[in-house]
Amino acid sequence: MSYNNYLNCIIYKYEMKLKSVYICSSCGSRSPKWLGKCNSCGEWNTFVEESEPSSGTKRKSIKEFNVPIQRLSEIQTGTNYRNKTGISEFDRVLGGGIVPGSLVLIGGDPGIGKSTLLLQMCAGIESLNALYITGEESAEQIKLRASRIKNINTDLEIMCETCIEYIDSAIKASHNNLIVVDSIQSVYSERVESTPGSVLQVRECASLLMQTAKKTKKPIFIVGHVTKEGVIAGPKVLEHTVDTVLQFEGEKTYSYRILRAVKNRYGSTNEIGIFEMTDVGLQEVKNPSEIFLAARHLSEPGVAIAAAMEGARPLLIEVQALVAPSGYAVPQRSATGFDYRRLQMLVAVLEKRLGIAFRQNDIFINIAGGITLNDTSMDLALAAAMVSSLKDMPIDPETAIIGEVGLTGEIRPVGNIEQRISEAEKLGFKRILIPAGNFKKINKQYKIKLEPLERISLALAKLF
């Protein structure tokens, strides 16, 4: 090899090297070299090597742009600002319907029902003409899924494609004004060399769709799978790009699914939608408390009813505890659907403030229905369920319990108290334990008997 060739080779390698970059597949942060732990999100083993897209585009001069500057008062939003999907649980989570030109990401574990939900939305929507683009399944598979769903509109248009440039021009050219891309991990851009599903591909495809959504004013829904492994990019990377991030969650073994807004530029993130996966597709659950309490175990020790909030809605739910003698030196503590550390804190409060010893016992906590709740107002119900199981004494099944427990054993006030009480009253409960701090501010009359309480010891004395 001549000396010149050798030099060229080194320069070539050097240039190539500059183009490769390491990206965290969990949060999308970049690093010039591989790192075991991501400094920005703290995840381990998430860095993957990517090569940057070629930046061959020429910069435009300012004269070539023609971007108007408008006053806020001059901007028109149109009268039919939002389009209803026809699924009211879905509309509520979106903030009242679909906003034109918005890019919505629906994330969730594989098999949770994202494709089913979007297919139902596309087929059911009347005000928009939907195009369902899939890169994951064949047209026959879509047809098979659709045939399971009750009352499906067979005029729905389907396209099977994975190249984002093609998809993009199809969206621009088509007469459809609602687009679904299922999923973002299955499509690829020709401009990026890495494999479909990699961080750069996902980001490139999403930003192209974002531009198209804004330019054409067609709302676009994209599906994103959540995986923690480094290979496939999780929707975290996309959260900054899109307008709305919805999370579809639920235990696969249970049929209930919760749609939650994680980020919403056009609405509140407090709203949730509850669905049930049935053999005829997803059904809306309008009265969640009734369903979660339907299979209630009346008068069993270890069961208490909490009045929690799920988003902006009250939800009465059965909290179960099993306190059993432990066979181990270190007893087990396990919580399903509830924060494990909070459970440990409650056990410590009961032991220290009330002298109830759990040291010889295993404790298992379960929130019925397979849902996860992070509402501290369930503390008191949980503590009551544990004591009920330990003493083998059931709690009156017509009593609901609300209250956050503090470290000194005090019962602290919670938010949305009136909504919670009304829900309990509506469902036929006769008595409700509430924090004394809340009681002072209530000026409505209820049929249900309110029991204001200041300390956990008083609450337990009332219950047992």
Ligand code: TYD
């Ligand atoms: P799917 O929408 O394919 O999930 P995702 O797109 O999130 O991966 O849903 C798949 C699951 O839903 C599958 O396990 C079958 C079930 N399912 C029903 O139980 N009933 C139905 O009517 C449909 C269409 C699916």
Ligand code: MG
């Ligand atoms: Mg799917």
